[in-house]
Amino acid sequence: MKIEALFPIISILFNDQTKVEIFVQIELNSEQLIERKVPNDLHLPESIHGVHDIERLLVHVRSPPIFQHLLTYIRTWAQHMGLYGQVYGYLSGYCWAILCAHICHKHLSPIKSLSSIEEFSIDEFFSLVKQFFSTFAQFNWSADTFCLYPKSYKPVTYSGRPQIYQRGSMRIISPSPPFNNAARATKKSTRNLIIQGFQHVVQLLDSTNIITTEDKSNALEQILDLNNDFPNEKMKSIVQLIISSETINEFDSWIGWIKS
Structure with a gap:
């Protein structure tokens, strides 16, 4: 078994x-x-994200309503930038939730009353958003592993892992056992695009005059107005690539290129 x-x-x-x-x-x-x-x-086991993973995040974030608001904002930005979706090699909603949970835990105080949530201001929310992008724009994604509970996580190394698996994926560890890499769908190219997205927002905020509450509200809107740098023309053709093999081992050593 x-x-x-x-x-x-x-x-x-x-x-x-x-x-x-x-x-x-x-x-x-x-x-x-x-x-x-x-x-x-040598593949890592498939991870299972469910209700209990989310519950663990909600306990960690100190203020679930504000966490949900921040997560909605960040997910909207990621979707506008074309950086959302595990199936496309980017971060899943669960990964974005882990990153938002870290920011909330680090920069929010525990809820004392419902009135404290109602009094949460635009200035405070802007500060959270700014901390999010500055933190992860500076994080060394190519070398370091991100996890909410560093003491609970022990990195697993595979000395005999084939070179083909060294795809440069981001490492965002699920806070629940067996502590799988929730960002394993990413690779070097998509990782770099995500980092550039973080840096793009930081550059925008550094070049924007942010003093008053109105300035911060406008800056939050400008962040969501950002678009990706990919062509906006309609797709004219679709390429479907079908890979077959006689044995499952052949899939582990297949390398291909596609040019458009």
């Missing part, structure tokens, strides 16, 4: 700060392993 996924379903925090978590594990039998894996396969 092999554990395919492991994540908490119940978390209990006692008054003395003792924490107890009950985990569920999903296992594959031998026949399923043969179908899905090959011997000595």
